[in-house]
Amino acid sequence: MLPLTHYLSLSFALFFIGLMGVLTRRNLIIKLFSIEIILNATSINFMAFARLYGDAPGQVFAVLVVAMLAIELLVALATIAATCSRWKSATPDDEPDLSAQLDY
């Protein structure tokens, strides 16, 4: 069994990658991915600790985090899709810097 520190290092690395992504990237989709990376780091933490303690709550929490991640992704993508279609068709000039964000 790998020591706990390995799992923690991985999850902290993912956490900081996600945090930097949210704070520095301008593209909305990439920002969304970064938030999901933080939540994945959370899942890894929970699984590692559940294995350390050998109990169920951590595993349940990890599964719930995945479910919540899916729901949030869905809502966020729906909102982004609604916004982008509006920027492209209705009022592109009102949102110059926002529409620029969506170009990869």
Place this chain on the structure above:
Amino acid sequence: MLNHILSVFRTYMHGDGAVLLPEMQLFLFAIGTLAMDAWAANTSNEKHGSNPIFQQKYWNPAVALAGIAFSAFTLWMLRARILQSGDLAGFHLTLVVDSYFVFFSALLLVATALAILLSVNCAGISVVRQGRYYALLLFACMSMMLMVSAVDLLVIFLAVEAASISAYFLAATPGLSNRSPSAAVRFLFSSALGSALVAFAFSLLYGLSGATNISQVAGALARRHNVAKVITLSHQSGSQMLQLLLSRLPEAVHWHSFTLEALPIAAFTLVSVGMILKFAAPPFQPEFNRVNGETDFGIPSPVILYLAGAYAIAAVALLLRSLFTIFADSQNIWWYIIAALAIGGISYGVLASLRQTNLERIIVYLSIANMGYVLLGVVAANEGAATAMTYYLLTYLFMVTGVFGILIAVRGRNTCAGGLNDLSGLRQRSPVTALLLIIFVLSLAGAPPTAGFFGRYFIFRSLLETGHRYIAWFVALSSLLVAYSYLRVAVYAWRGDKSETESAAESFGIPEAIVLGVCVFVSLAAGLYSEPFTRMARYAFGQ
């Protein structure tokens, strides 16, 4: 068979069900609103003609208000029950009903009821199909009540996510300028980042304690502090001691004393920053200042009110509960972090509000400052501070609702009002409106006989009592800036404007009149005769 089912149901309602009953009622009424909305879309309006009682515009909010009334009644019954037989707990100690829950749930129910009343005649909302809008308000209220009631990390996380998702949808309600989704995207990203940070902090807490119940987590954190010391000592005093430690305390092998000391602080910081990101989320949208200069958020005013009022109150309530249970024993460490965050929030909110010319945005930025004052009460953390914080939240809700009520009334059918210049001449057009606005604004600014003054004064006093003299002076001095920022609004409302004297006077509908009446009563009464209100505030912490 039926008897058996009934008896099972009855046992459930006396046990776990009672703990969840207020939330369940809200949920059922929300589903009912949705169902009736779908039914109304199928049956055309011709059948009922123009009879206003049958208009969707009125009976959707009426059903939602009925749900809130039922829930409030149940809450009242629960209050009597916990007075008799102590706090209730259910669902394997994941939900509790204590005085803290009763107080904040009542506050959230009132906030939701006021938001519903203000939505009835709001120009932005009467366009959309409203059933889902009111259902979303009820869902949001339900999840926020769960946030206050939950004492298990898992349930807290679920409730926070449920409240956030309702809030995302609410923020995406098309507003006046039909630009809502972009505001919703901004709100969504800061709020989602907040919940991700909170989730990560919860994983650390679970890892440190091996439990998800917050009182068990608190106990484990308190023990960890000693374990860290023992590990450090054993590392210093040789291998024999280390062997002994490993035989007595097997989990010590996984931990280093540094991580044991650092991880709780990391978890604490993440929880605080995450919750602050959630309640300070709406105005963290600098792009909106550049878009068309003066336009509104694009979110309907009642929704902004709900996000800056109820949503913020729920986040603060959850933060307070977690601070006072999970991190209770290390108050001497974390008060620096909270003080820094609160002072930063106050400064940011005040300075940003000085540059704004849009009434909504001024109020929303200053709401960050107000939540900062509430958090400074956590720094003092004595009995007076607990009363001060709940009193502040209680009165703040009514004052800010009053301002938004005026704003919605002033707007009426006029789509682009909301700038400070639109307020000028309000005194000539409608003296009553101007007077009410000035009362609310003076109260928010903290003028002496009003509720706002006492809220800030109680915080100031408790900070002095606990010896945080510099922070107390910061409160006093920054209050002057806050007052200046609010009084700007009052000056615009009072200032005459000769060009527009002939325009129509603002007319209140019955819902707005009720809201404004309640709000002006609380803003004045809580200041002039504060005893009943401070008693309510004391009740929240079971004093």
